[in-house]
Amino acid sequence: MRVARFKGLLGRFDSAGKLQEATVTIDRGDRALFAVRVKRKRRQYELPLAFVAEMACHHVLRAEVAEKRKAKAAKRKAAGR
Numbered sequence: 001m002r003v004a005r006f007k008g009l010l011g012r013f014d015s016a017g018k019l020q021e022a023t024v025t026i027d028r029g030d031r032a033l034f035a036v037r038v039k040r041k042r043r044q045y046e047l048p049l050a051f052v053a054e055m056a057c058h059h060v061l062r063a064e065v066a067e068k069r070k071a072k073a074a075k076r077k078a079a080g081r
Helices: 050-078
Strands: 003-011 020-027 034-037 042-046
Touching: 034 050, 042 050
Parallel strands: none
Antiparallel strands: 003 020, 020 034, 034 042
């Protein structure tokens, strides 16, 4: 079993949306799980590693599209002057 554990990470790990400290465990073995346990809370959230990778890709793609739209709007604005 190959497990990586990262303690003390800061991020937005639940629906509250505020920065919190958490422990993240990545199990790359047979289970292939991504688990997050927010500090001072008992609940542990587990997601399949493939789903987490897909969410990360969607996040990056949305950021790239927004950046391209912003550049296109700036180019259009500069051409209109």
